[in-house]
Amino acid sequence: MTTPAAPRITYGTVLGSPYVARLLGATLVGRLPNGMAPVAILWWAVAAHGGLAFAGLLSAVYGLAASLAQPVKGRLMDRHGQPAVHLPAALANSTLLAALPLTGSYGGPAAATAVVVVAGLTTPALETGLRALWPSVLPDPGLRHAALALDTGSQGLLYIVGPPLAAALTAVHSAALALAATAALGLLGAVVVASAPPTRRWRPATTAGPAAETARRLANPGLVLLFVALTGIGFAIGAMNVWAIAMAERHQQGMLSGTLPAAFSAGSFLSGLIYGRRTWPGTTTGRLIAATGGFLAGWLPLFALPGPYAATAAIVLPGAFLTVVIACAFVTTDTLTPTGRTSEAYAWLLLSIGTGTSAGTALAGRLAEQPIAGAALPAAGAAFALTVLLAARRRLATACDRPRRGRHRRPARGRHRAR
Incomplete structure (x- = not known):
């Protein structure tokens, strides 16, 4: 007798599952400010205060503040549910972004x-919330794997659409309009996500007795080393964003500030579509390290200081490896995280990337006038990440090769299984 082949997973099946399209689409809209705000803040600061160094610093501060607040929001979601955290944060963030241009007339730097600091601190934790929702929305592991890859890869759309949209609104009208549009999109997406039934019903799994004490201990060496490595990934992304601005100024092509990040994200999006369609051989740790090596190799052509067209083509490659790195990092985090702390752990992962992004943005802003140094910074961040992961390989492999158990309480009502 032969065992029948498992049904092929398609993205149509994933998106056709109840609430998946709504949650994924609204989360992308609500997180579009992640791609728009740094560019809009950069251009507004250059126009209002002059100098790319201060503008880069201001953009870095926004990203750092947004990242630092993520674990707090994750812990609050684990305690009080997602709508109670998403809605107040989105309202405050949108109000402050829209009001930022007023400081040019009334407050100065x-x-x-x-x-910018307070706006960053109140950025809604929509990505953290969505990752915590997937096990209850898609109980089937195959569908969940495809959804995670689609979720991770579609983040590229934030930077395919976001930076060019912010740059276009700035060029056509003003950076103030770009900031207002950023605020409106962020609020709209957060409201749609927070009002969805799975979001309102979701609660984390809970434990009692001795297991509850274990759940309180979130940190472990493998998780810490993973998060340290991810700061290098974020550093490369942050340095790339400022390098794109510097390329735009050097070649007097303003749209390069959006086109280069968009090309990077296009690679991420396409690789996500490929990665999620099948189950890959090997361990999660092996794929994580191999993808990080590819991410590093993808930045090396920038040392040749390519022109606009060559740079746009070259930057697709590191973007293609980014999706695999992030998807494997989330799976590893889920494996290493105790029951009841998943949202918080995901938030720490995003904090690690965001902290690295802010550091890369700030340092690249300081070195913007030095082309070789600016082109080398993304590779330096990727090399750091690869070095840490290689050092942590034994700890990560031991944890990720253990059988995994479910970590989330499924809703009592409205459960849906894909057939």
Whole structure:
């Protein structure tokens, strides 16, 4: 007798499952400010205060503040549910982004910095929330694997659409309009996500007795080393964003500031579509390290200081490996995280990437006038990430090769299984 082949997973099946399209689409809209805000803040600061160094610093501060607040929001979601956290944060964030241009007339750099910090701190944790929702929305492991890859890869759309949209609105009208559009999209997406039935019903799994004490201990050496490595991934992304701005100024082609990040993200999006369609051989740890090596190799052509067209083509390659790195990092985090702390752990993962992104943005802003240094920074971040992962390989492999158990309580009502 032969065992029948498992049904082929398609993205149509995933998106056709109840609530998946709504949650994924609304989360992307609500997170579009992640791609728009740094560019809009950069261009507004250059116009209002002059100098790419301060503009890069202000953009880095926004990203750092957004990242630092993620674990707090993750812990709050684990305790109080997602709508109670998403809605107030989205309202505050959107209000502050829309009001930022007023500081140019009434407050100067100090007021602008304060507004950017608070706006970053109140960024809704939509990505963290969505990753925590997948086990209850898609109980089938095959569908969940495809959804995670689609989710991770579609993040590229944030940077395919976001930076060019912010740059276009700035060029056609003003950076103030770009900031207003950023605020409106962020609020709209958060409201749609927070009002979805799976979001309102979701609660994390809970434990009692001795297991509850274990659940309180989130940190472990493998998880810490993974998060340290991911700061290098974020550093490369942050340096790339400023390198794109510097390329735009050097070649006097303003749209390059959006086109280069968009090409990077296009590679991420396409690789996500490929990665999620099948089950890959080998271990999660092996794929994580191999993809990080590819991510590093993808940045090396920038050392040749290519022109606009060559740079746009070259930057697709590191983007293609980014999706696999992030998807494997989330799976590893889920494996290493105790029951009841998943949202918080995901938030720490995003904090690690965001902290690295802010550091890369700030340092690249300081070195923007030095083409070779600016082109080398993304590779330096990727090399750091690969070095840490190789050092942590034994710890990560031991944990990820253990059988995995479910970590989330499924909703009591409205469960749906894909057939």
